Amino acid sequence: MAPDPSLLSGRIVAAHGRHYTVELAGGGTRQCFPRGKKSGPAVGDQVLIQPQGDSEGVIERIEPRRNLLYRSDDMRTKQFAANVDQLLLVVAVEPAFSPDLVGRALVAAHSADIAPLIILNKADLAEGLDKAEERVRNLASAYEPPIPVILTNALDAEATAQALLPRLRGQCSLLLGQSGMGKSSLLNALVPQARAATQEHSIALDAGRHTTTSTRLYHLPGGDGTLIDSPGFQNFGLYHLSPGDIERGFPEFARHAAHCRFYNCSHRREPGCGVLAAVQNGDIQPERHELYLRLLAENEAQTRY
Numbered sequence: 001m002a003p004d005p006s007l008l009s010g011r012i013v014a015a016h017g018r019h020y021t022v023e024l025a026g027g028g029t030r031q032c033f034p035r036g037k038k039s040g041p042a043v044g045d046q047v048l049i050q051p052q053g054d055s056e057g058v059i060e061r062i063e064p065r066r067n068l069l070y071r072s073d074d075m076r077t078k079q080f081a082a083n084v085d086q087l088l089l090v091v092a093v094e095p096a097f098s099p100d101l102v103g104r105a106l107v108a109a110h111s112a113d114i115a116p117l118i119i120l121n122k123a124d125l126a127e128g129l130d131k132a133e134e135r136v137r138n139l140a141s142a143y144e145p146p147i148p149v150i151l152t153n154a155l156d157a158e159a160t161a162q163a164l165l166p167r168l169r170g171q172c173s174l175l176l177g178q179s180g181m182g183k184s185s186l187l188n189a190l191v192p193q194a195r196a197a198t199q200e201h202s203i204a205l206d207a208g209r210h211t212t213t214s215t216r217l218y219h220l221p222g223g224d225g226t227l228i229d230s231p232g233f234q235n236f237g238l239y240h241l242s243p244g245d246i247e248r249g250f251p252e253f254a255r256h257a258a259h260c261r262f263y264n265c266s267h268r269r270e271p272g273c274g275v276l277a278a279v280q281n282g283d284i285q286p287e288r289h290e291l292y293l294r295l296l297a298e299n300e301a302q303t304r305y
């Protein structure tokens with residue numbers, strides 16, 4: 001079917017509840033709503049919209065996606081972004097980050113086929129740096145292949161741009177992490193026009209209002225590449241993943257799983273399990289195996305319910 005000639009094509013650059021900002025291929029932006037009750041558009045989606053009036057529109061179609069990063073629990077699904085090339089997982093020297101949440105984000109990224117990079121921000125906080133860096137490198141090296149780690153100080157915009165921009169060129173990168181890690185500050189260092197609200201502002205102005213509440217896509221200076229800022233998260237359910245997806249999210253298990261006695265081994269307590277043996281002898285980090293078990297258990301509790 002030939003597309004309706006009155007439709008305009010564009011990309012979703014901001015999502016706030018059911019309100020979407022669409023950047024049109026022909027220039028300019030429009031505030032758009034999904035047709036009917038259908039939810040589904042995500043930042044990064046290519047869409048066709050039916051313009052309404054001067055500045056609004058209805059999202060008529062979402063073009064097929066390369067990928068979609070999302071989390072889900074028993075209550076709802078939360079989409080982070082679509083058509084993402086690279087996940088920038090932001091952790092900080094302080095507040096301390098949760099390896100559980102980082103591990104979950106890595107499983108989600110793996111199942112969506114998005115390459116991860118870990119940013120250890122607030123590297124200027126010298127007192128806690130060594131300990132935080134050890135924790136991060138420990139986590140990053142558990143993965144296979146090991147995840148690159150980059151140290152940043154978002155308050156030094158020039159150094160941050162120098163460290164990160166070469167890795168962002170020509171790609172769509174998503175900033176993801178718990179709140180307070182410095183995602184919006186990193187964005188501001190890389191895209192000065194963004195002037196994203198950070199927690200600093202919220203304290204100075206009035207509490208709460210100025211942290212990131214919506215997901216938003218920005219163009220890097222020079223136009224070569226995009227960067228998406230997202231609100232922080234407190235939990236990261238992966239109810240949509242099958243046991244196989246979960247296992248693949250721990251790529252360092254694979255070569256050990258090849259030695260399991262049973263071809264359908266779930267690496268929980270089966271005799272002759274290569275993964276359990278590797279946990280025993282220190283080749284697989286126990287924390288990673290524990291996270292794997294938690295995800296399987298959550299997943300099963302959900303299926304039974």
Ligand SMILES: Nc1nc2c(ncn2[C@@H]2O[C@H](COP(=O)(O)OP(=O)(O)O)[C@@H](O)[C@H]2O)c(=O)[nH]1
Binds near residue numbers: 155177185197199212
């Ligand atoms: N010392 C230091 N503080 C930072 C750095 N990056 C961000 N912050 C501060 O950490 C707080 C949270 O930053 P924000 O960008 O809002 O975090 P977000 O919730 O991840 O977007 C703010 O008070 C920032 O000024 C950094 O590299 N060094």
Ligand SMILES: [Mg+2]
Binds near residue numbers: 184
């Ligand atoms: Mg923020």
Ligand SMILES: [Zn+2]
Binds near residue numbers: 265
């Ligand atoms: Zn096994």
